[in-house]
Amino acid sequence: MTTTGFDLDMTLIDSRPGIKAVYDEIVTESGFAIDTDLVISRLGPPLEWELTNWIPEAEVARWADRYRDLYPQIALDLVEPLPGAHEALAAAGRLGRTIVITAKHGPNARLHLERLGLEVDEVFGQAWREGKADVLRAEGATTYVGDHVHDMDAAGLAGAAGIGVTTGPCTADELRAAGAGLVLPSLEDLAQHLV
Numbered sequence: 001m002t003t004t005g006f007d008l009d010m011t012l013i014d015s016r017p018g019i020k021a022v023y024d025e026i027v028t029e030s031g032f033a034i035d036t037d038l039v040i041s042r043l044g045p046p047l048e049w050e051l052t053n054w055i056p057e058a059e060v061a062r063w064a065d066r067y068r069d070l071y072p073q074i075a076l077d078l079v080e081p082l083p084g085a086h087e088a089l090a091a092a093g094r095l096g097r098t099i100v101i102t103a104k105h106g107p108n109a110r111l112h113l114e115r116l117g118l119e120v121d122e123v124f125g126q127a128w129r130e131g132k133a134d135v136l137r138a139e140g141a142t143t144y145v146g147d148h149v150h151d152m153d154a155a156g157l158a159g160a161a162g163i164g165v166t167t168g169p170c171t172a173d174e175l176r177a178a179g180a181g182l183v184l185p186s187l188e189d190l191a192q193h194l195v
Contacts, residue, residue: 002096003139004194005132005160007146008109009043009102010168012085012118012187016040018075025070026063030055042169044148046103046128068105075108081116082167084187088145089118091191097121101135101144101154103128133157145190152178163193 009015023036034054047067051060092098098120102109106125113120124135129150136144136158144155147168155162156179164175164183172183182193 002092002143003099003141004092004095004097005099005101005136005139005141005144006089006092006120007102007132007144007148007151008100008104008112010082010147011145011151011165012082012089012100013079013112013116014082014167015043015075015079015104015112017078018071019043021074021078022067022070025074026067029066030059030063032063044103044150044169046126047105068108071105071108072111076111076115079112079116081118082187084190085116085118088187088190089120091194092143093119093121095194097139099124099135099139099141101127101132129154130157136160143194145187147175149174149178152180155179163190165190 006012020036020040023034023039027034032055048060048064051064055063089098099122100120101124104125106123109125110123127135132154141160143161145163147165149170152162152164152175162180164180166172166185175183
């Protein structure tokens with residue numbers, strides 16, 4: 001049985017409107033100047049990493065917690081699946097297990113999947129690059145699908161095939177340079193490439 005891993009933000013879902021709305025609320029509550037348009041143009045790294053660009057280090061943990069608390073109330077209804085997401089998960093599911101490995105807070109990731117009817121076998125949250133590779137290895141994943149160069153790094157570190165989609169911040173050339181064996185414009189054509 002194969003196990004196929006998927007990233008979440010900008011791979012399975014377009015989370016930009018939801019994330020922007022939560023950041024806008026953080027700006028209102030905190031008074032910190034955060035360029036929320038810039039933030040959503042480079043999704044991928046963990047929340048705390050992004051917050052360190054805008055908030056004093058001593059305040060990051062507090063506002064990261066606040067962001068995660070606000071997220072379900074503000075973001076969920078603003079987020080939709082990306083084209084081909086349901087079909088890609090169904091195709092991978094016919095071959096074996098499907099898992100989501102994301103830098104997003106795990107409970108919030110699950111809320112998105114449940115709301116949008118995106119069915120997977122397991123969700124692993126707050127994992128980034130090496131952390132994603134650790135999960136891929138532990139779960140015996142043969143493939144990891146993602147939109148970020150660090151997703152492709154994770155696949156390579158785990159000895160899994162990396163499939164990149166250009167629905168996020170990284171170009172096809174960047175994904176290939178990071179080790180993607182295949183790059184697609186969206187998940188719509190993924191099913192025929194899964195083995």
